[in-house]
Amino acid sequence: MASVTAASTSTRSRPCPMALAIKPVTGFSQGRSNLSFTIRPSPARLRFSCLAQPKTVERVCGIVKKQLSLGDAETLTAATKFTELGADSLDTVEIVMGLEEEFGITLAEEKAQTIATIEQAADAIEELLKEKNDN
Template structure:
């Protein structure tokens, strides 16, 4: 049996935002393609996955919620890669952040998704996914 798999491709960019703010990080498109076959040229399986990071507006709203929940000063600098633990958050603080995000975006975050949220970017990505799913159901 033969098998061929292609690697992931990630593009990084530097996004400019209003008020001369910049977000440096991964605005990524990840593409995984793989296939295998038992006899040439019969193609047995094929898969493709594309994932994108959250919109800057969503990330900005997450910044606001995190600052409010952790009582951070307005001038506190945050980035998408900022971990809640770096800001002094414990597990209870993280639960409160998730509850604040649920209220802000009118969504419900399942426990398994909440446990995977450790950074601002992860929170924004989960929110985008849940908002999109909610919109699809409407």
């Protein structure tokens, strides 16, 4: 009787939240194998981070809190969307105007319309400040 060995497979290099483990084959019975599969959760290996400086993110959070009249108890992160805070399109325009005033920059209308999170706002500000300092 022939013997078969199985190798275990891992998806560690893939950004997949699940991993597949193959248990070794123990023998054959009437043409069928005793191969079993187990799907187990794998920890996420992708991390997203804001490109902007933490100080810039903090200032943006302060402006957003001020424009939306949020209390100090409200916790904001870089991933916080303006819509999650109850902001409509007019509120978003006011936030962008507050950011322009605070940082002494002017955002292009096309760029301002794409800003939906604190991270996007902070990244756009950092980009404009870098261009301003390079000139």
